[in-house]
């Protein structure tokens with residue numbers, strides 16, 4: 001069921017739909033009629049175009065928005081590197097070496113950090129590729145508790161897919177305001193400036209930064225025209241602006257380095273906008289889950305919320321997949337995920353509850369796991385034992401649980417922070433999970449040893 005069972009205050013109002021061409025005015029008449037760039041825009045506003053794809057991208061891919069604002073985004077002093085000496089930054093740097101290792105890795109829950117704001121709250125766990133080449137992605141654990149001051153942040157490197165695990169994010173963006181709670185997600189495309197505050201105390205979660213392309217809805221194929229994440233359930237903010245002539249800083253993530261520039265007015269001065277390049281949020285509780293109603297465990301692609309395709313049809317740079325509460329009814333079937341080795345890399349996190357492939361304390365909310373390319377994994381010994389003996393009645397999995405996966409065709413490197421500094425990587429993952437598995441093989445002829453009688 002949806003997470004948002006109650007309506008929030010007037011402060012947040014949304015337009016509905018994924019990728020829809022929208023328009024929104026905070027002041028009636030602020031959008032020019034019939035053209036984008038009049039000589040004298042309404043109310044003395046400046047016109048600014050924000051491109052999310054190349055000008056010449058085909059129509060079905062083309063993303064852009066036109067902003068009508070008090071001052072253009074260009075009105076700021078020069079950017080200078082941001083001094084992070086007060087904070088041990090864990091952003092990737094050009095020189096940072098990622099550990100490429102075949103071991104399955106699992107992390108205990110990551111800690112909260114009350115002392116840092118959004119900009120200092122990303123801890124790089126791993127990733128692939130390079131923002132300068134516009135290829136790949138990064139995965140961060142988010143832990144922050146301080147509100148940003150008169151500051152706005154944007155990433156020139158990638159789109160941020162934000163998955164809060166705990167807490168509430170109040171996100172003021174150039175295009176309007178979003179309130180995002182645990183069990184909801186939001187996407188802030190690259191370039192869009194925003195400021196994050198935490199009305200309910202410290203937040204913790206996960207972020208996938210996509211260096212290449214944008215997220216889209218997966219094809220539905222034979223499922224038909226509805227199901228999974230339905231188009232109308234994506235929520236887009238409406239225009240909201242402030243007139244504030246005090247000093248502000250714009251902080252920018254550019255090729256994995258943070259820069260800051262000052263300006264003498266609020267960056268949140270967009271009075272009206274139209275276009276299809278905007279931030280959006282989605283309540284994971286609204287996902288319409290599809291599953292097997294006969295036999296066998298389907299591929300997890302049926303749980304894809306958003307996908308960022310590579311140029312190879314059907315192969316994603318990044319799939320965002322969830323494991324929501326659902327009924328299992330398959331007959332004569334081993335119901336948890338099968339043992340497998342995947343050509344893709346699988347990074348998993350847990351927002352709440354339990355995950356049906358794992359028993360015990362190994363995979364807890366705010367923890368994570370990584371099963372890299374061709375690294376063997378699957379149910380732990382306890383889960384295998386229970387699932388292969390279970391009486392197969394209809395069973396509801398995880399009525400309160402929500403696990404997710406960032407799945408990529410790229411090999412995922414692990415940062416030094418992810419492997420060592422955070423001190424959350426479990427030492428005994430293999431021993432706790434699969435080493436205890438027993439052979440149950442019974443040769444039909446009885447007593448076979450090494451294939452010989």
Ligand SMILES: O=C(O)Cc1cc(O)ccc1O
Pocket residue numbers: 298299300336337338340342346357371377378405
């Ligand atoms: O490894 C995992 O737990 C993720 C996963 C879940 C599933 O239902 C099928 C395949 C798969 O990789």
Ligand SMILES: [Fe+2]
Pocket residue numbers: 340342346371377
């Ligand atoms: Fe898997």
